[in-house]
Amino acid sequence: MMETQGTADLTHAARHYAENGYVLVKGLLSRDEAGAYRREAHELLAMLDHNEDATWESGADISAGVPTRLQHLHDVQFYSGAFSRLLVDERFTSVAAAVLGGPNVQLHHTKLLVKPPENGSPFPPHQDHPFFPHTYHRIGAATFYLDDAPEEKGCVRIVPGSHLQGPREHDEEGGYHLPDVPFETTVPLPAEAGDVLFFSYLTVHASGVNVSGEARTNWLVQFRDPADPPAVRAHDYSLGQGMMLAGVDPTGRSGD
Template sequence: MNVNDDVQFYKENGYLLVRGVFNEEEVLEMRAAVERIINRAAQNQADTNHAWQGDFLPPEQLKKLVLKGFHDVHYHDAAFTRAVIHPKMTAVLNKIIGPNVQLHHSKMLVKPPANGAAFPMHQDFPYFPHHNHSMLAASVHLDDADEENGCLAVIPGSHLQGPLPHVGKHYLNHKEYPISSGTLCPAKAGDVLFFNYLTIHGSDVNRSDRTRRNVLFQYRDAADKPSEQVHFDWGMGLMVSGENVDFKNVKPNFELTKV
């Protein structure tokens, strides 16, 4: 594909898989950073399970599933700060979003072998709704991902439906939108899957003997503002590319309250 084809594909389908954004050395650096974060979390008794709950799987299966997830990884290790503003990342973001790009948040997701938890199909919109829907996720693959170890699946063109009602704000009706309804997006380590926050996506259980590690960066147009006061954190609004033309709105308005 050329640049124009890439942009058109994203507009029509709501996602774009870009190969080889990060080289082997950069991938190894981020893998090591993930391991250090998990170890520090365990030492500080902050190593919680983020596996999704619900009726999309039998209860006995849900109990066995594990998902390591931590937000704001760029606060925990500089490897991810470098990745957030990587030239190859911003080149794609400028094509899709435009010249002025902000980071909203980052997180890591680790599916361990054999029992790595599934993500039922959902949109990201309910978690951090914005007025102009420029928000997208950039899922950085730190391992090869395929159907066996729970690669991401998307429903092409689903972003054009707009926001959909979710079960408890977390996931779509799994009978109407089973994971099998999505198009699998197998990827190699170093590849990045970009998808709009309205694009329906999810992933199945890791049934392999291989770990599936992803780091996800959520980006938006600097002019696109939240439509609800939800999912704010201290780093929201970091300029990744271009400029913030709204001089009076350069950081979130936080209030500290007594517990």
């Protein structure tokens, strides 16, 4: 985990990411900043009328006798200038570049995820790879925690080092997941408002049910090395896909 982002910290982040498939950066945003983004996120969801329940079939669960729920909003930066600015914030892009191992960072897509209180949906163990496979697997994710995420709120859980095994076969029925990875074998990574979790799209991860009395709010940014071409066109095109967040696109490609 990191507290600051000097050269030594970025080197440590890159090493931890390479060895474990993730790195949790503590306090990348201040708690006040995270709180402001949280308020913006919830105001957007209240204002828009298409924040449908996004629970996977494979992630469907019952909590306290009530089906679990999840709110989401894709491409939130097209609804909020604040999130557009955060996409190119050097505090974020410097870590993204470090874990990719190069200066160039390109956007794939973003997604706002809110697990409602008491029955916020879980996600079963899976890799992100099946949804948008790329040739060299230089794809990462950053989960911005906009409020505290202890284990009872359904924090992200990781299988450390699982990225080293490469792509795995997923059960496609009811949604992509890994039935051979018991949920109990994943390691919870509790986080605080302002922390950002970076992980590879090959890292096996999951999250639990939010059984607390408060929502869990996070913003997921999927980013890539622009020199890593998609293996197949397997993911719906996102509005901002291909936007350069840091560096340049040496291929001249503007998107998939």
